[in-house]
Amino acid sequence: MIPYLACVLLFLIGLYVVISKRNLIKIVIGFSLIEYAVNLFFALVGFKKGALAPIITQPEQVRMGVARNFVDPVPQALVLTAIVIGLSTTALMLSLAMRLYEKYKTFDISEIRRLKG
Amino acid sequence: MRGMSLIVQVMTGLLAGILLLYGGYIILHGHLTPGGGFAGGVLVAAALILVSLAFGAVEQVERREYILSSIFESSGGLLFLGLAVAGYLAADYFFRNAGLFYIGRPLELVSGGIIPLANIAIGLKVGAGLFAIFLALGASRFVMKE
Amino acid sequence: MEGRILPLFVAIPLAGAFLVPLLSKLWTRFADLIASITSALLLGVSVYGWLMVNAGGMPLHYWVGGWRIIGIAMWFDALTALIVLIINIVGFCASVYSIRYLDRYTGGRWKFFTLLLLLIAGLNGLAISGDLFNMFVFIEISAIASYALVAFGTEEEEVEAAFKYMVLGEVGGAVLLFGIALIYARASTLNLAHLSQVLAGFGRTPFYWFVIATLLIGFAIKMGMEPFHAWLADAHFSAPAPISAMLSGVFIKVTGVYAMSRLMFNVFGVSRAETPAFFNLLIAFGAVSMVLGGLLAYTQNDYKRLLAYSSISQIGYILVALGIGNFWGIAGALFHILAHALGKGTLFLASGSVERQTGTRNLEQLKGLEKTMPATTWSHILASFSMAGLPPFAGFFSKLFIIIGAIAARMYWLAFLAALFSAVTLGYLTKVVNMAFFVKQNSSVTSTREAPGLMVLAMLVLVVLTVAVGVGFRGVLDHLVGPAARVLLNGLEYARLVLGG
Known part of the structure; x- marks a missing residue:
């Protein structure tokens, strides 16, 4: 139970950073924290105590029924996909932050207020 | 002198080839061991980024690299899509694997039907794509100013 | 296997998106050509799919790679047909319109069309997906494409709006992923049909409500529902006009309303009789969005910002109609999705034409465009x-159905509110007509020429469809919207059809 709660805590820390920090780069970092929290949570979902990594290294293992003692490989595949998505969003977010810096010469969001509303 | 110090450049020269080789290994063994197209592609991109950080970059060269990597990225995507469509045309199923390419025996390098080919396509796309992201962010420009 | 066309909905736009950067190196205009051809092809495929579903009465299904239930499922029923038609009609008009509209920007043509095709691919993929995680992946594909497209102009305001939109949208995406992880932890399956059967076995536990709440927060951010509306007005305001049309007409409805109702009705099996709390929640938030969006729209002086707040108000209509929960309510919601996509698409494209010809969107500066731009007007x-x-336009019938639904459910105040805010909508939209197109003020900005032919063509296609849907509302109701509403009303029937067929 504790690892799951730690994920939720990490998520909340990330959310706090996104909401309260004024620096664009810190917001991106906070967002990454949120993402890691969710990915970690998802990876934990497939965990089984004492089970093996879902890799077959010898053809005979298939017949020996090793697969019955594997952790669930599906969440790992899904998390990998989510990490790839997270990579592209982080890259896009950073490039937007850089563009904002070029335009406004600051990373402080309280000074980036051309839009009202 | 463009780029970083001599020590970094010599070490990069030694490391970059090994990194590329390792990336290629991970991509090609994607269907046998952990890793695969994405992990290997990241390694390939890391090697490229390392070289361009250590040796600095000329703007024109960077622009050409950017165009090249966007071409490689699109071809990787098209190759992956082509594999899917090949299964579709041959057996009515998108990404159909069985009976399309040489399946072979488990745990051999040449086996697994379309999976190694798909890993190569993904490796191409991720390697080129990450390098393109690096170039687009213009990270090397900031290093050069210091 | 009759579901053979389904992968094409993803394969065609992706192929287009990968070909654009390659071929536009040879000739820049290839980008325009590929985008228009692929979106026209997609429109053809979706009409074909709709005709097949309509003729056979049975949904089409497809298993990627032939892996059946453990693989990726695709699913095309009457509801998908409606959503896919909307996506591809607006997508086609947006890509045709963009060809001349992009003259405003220097370069980057291929980037625009690649991203537009990725956006269309993501939306189509989401509509046909029968797999929970795939829905998330397609939502993210279309969302990432839309963030980049909002920032396409790379001016201060555009980048700022894109950043704001992106932070909110990605937090929404993370919440959605968290909800999916929760579902997988309990049910150990991702196939929507299988999932609905597994979830039905669990009963209405606190866990069930917790998952619903998590998913609702994610979707509410994606659709710009009232407490989370902050990104929507800025993003719609700053995006290029065809992208505003896609965002407002399609994106918020497909990634928000469609994905939510597919999951809630067909997988979680909510129904007015069994889980009234869920429906009352939708009505409450919908009504707030409808009222606040409408009132905020009234006070705006910028053409596109006004339309953006109007979108929030119309999303409120759709949510209220879904919340009514009887046949007329749901049919009204789906009809309104269609009418709003066509109508708001036209309005955003018209705003783009005005901006392109005059260089401003400030209503106080515009005057007398009716003389020189009759088609846009x-x-x-x-x-x-x-x-x-x-x-007799499309919007009349959607609001009529919603009001009929409200009266049939004995929610008279809701019927009154819906009718009242129709009048408010008319108020702020005629304000635009007055200020920009007819009244001669002391202001100076006007245009001497009509927008280019292709842009006018794209607008006219949408307008003709709006009129046609309104005039032929019986046919639309019987063959397109009615069956789609029944898919939602039948709820868990969905699972039986997939797994039995």
């Missing part, structure tokens, strides 16, 4: 009538 007026719910 009349597209705008007809679409406004449809949005405000005047007969």
Whole structure:
């Protein structure tokens, strides 16, 4: 139970950073924290105590029924996909932050207020 | 002198080839061991980024690299899509694997039907794509100013 | 296997998106060509799919790679047909319109069309997906494409709006992923049909409500529902006009309303009789969005910002109609999705034409465009009538169905509110007509020429469809919207059809 709660805590820390920090780069970092929290949570979902990594290294293992003692490989595949998505969003977010810096010469969001509303 | 110090450049020269080789290994063994197209592609991109950080970059060269990597990225995507469509045309199923390419025996390098080919396509796309992201962010420009 | 066409919905736009950067190196205009051809092909495929579903009465299904239930499922029923038609009609008009509209920007043509095709691919993939995680992946594909497209102009305001939009949208995406992880932890399956059967076995536990709440927060951010509306106005305001049309007409409805109702009705099996709390929640938030969005729209002086707040109000209509939960309510919601996509698409494209020809969107500066831009003016007026719910346009029937549904469910105050805010809609849209197109003020900005032919063509296609849907509402109701509403009402029937067929 504790690892799951730690994920939720990490998520909340990330959310706090996104909401309260004024620096664009810190917001991106906070967002990454949120993402890691969710990915970690998802990876934990497939965990089984004492089970093996879902890799077959010898053809005979298939017949020996090793697969019955594997952790669930599906969440790992899904998390990998989510990490790839997270990579592209982080890259896009950073490039937007850089563009904002070029335009406004600051990373402080309280000074980036051309839009009202 | 463009780029970083001599020590970094010599070490990069030694490391970059090994990194590329390792990336290629991970991509090609994607269907046998952990890793695969994405992990290997990241390694390939890391090697490229390392070289361009250590040796600095000329703007024109960077622009050409950017165009090249966007071409490689699109071809990787098209190759992956082509594999899917090949299964579709041959057996009515998108990404159909069985009976399309040489399946072979488990745990051999040449086996697994379309999976190694798909890993190569993904490796191409991720390697080129990450390098393109690096170039687009213009990270090397900031290093050069210091 | 009759589901053979389904992968094409993803394969065609992706192929286009990968070909654009390659071929546009040879000739820049290839980008325009590929985008228009692929979106036209997609439109053809979706019409074909709709005809097949309509003729056979049975949904089409497809298993990627032939892996059946453990693989990726695709699913095309009457609801998908409706959503896919909307996506591809607006997508086609947006890509045709963009060809001349992009003259405003220097370069980057291929980037625009690649991203537009990725956006269309993501939306189509989401609509046909029968797999929970795939829905998330397609939502993210279309969302990432839309963030980049909002920032396409790379001016201060555009980048700022894109950043704001992106932070909110990605937090929404993370919440959705968290909800999916929760579902997988309990049910150990991702196939929507299988999932609905597994979830039905668990009963209405606190866990069930917790998952629903998590997913609702994610979707509420994606659709710009009232407490989370902050990104929507800025993003719609700053994006290039065809992208505003895609965002407002399609994106918020497909990634928000469609994905939510597919999961809630067909997988979680909510129904007015069994889980009234869920429906009352939808009505409450919908009504707040409807009222606040409408009132905020009234006070705006910028053409596109006004339309953006109007979108929030119309999303409120759709949510209220879904919350009513009887046949007329749900049919009204789906009809309104269609009418709003066509109408608001036209309005945003018209705003783009005005901006391109005059260089401003400030209503106080514009005057007398009716003389020089008759096609834009009349597209705008007809679409406004449809949005405000005047007969015989599409918007009239959607609002009529919603009001019928509210009266049948004995929610008279809701019927009154819906009728009242039709009048408000008419008020703020005629304000635009007055200020920009007819009244001669002391202001100076006007245009001497009509927008280019292709842009006018794109607007006219949408306007003609708005009128056609309104005039032929019986046919649309019987063959397109009615069956789609029944898919939602039948709830868990969905699972039986997939796994039995």
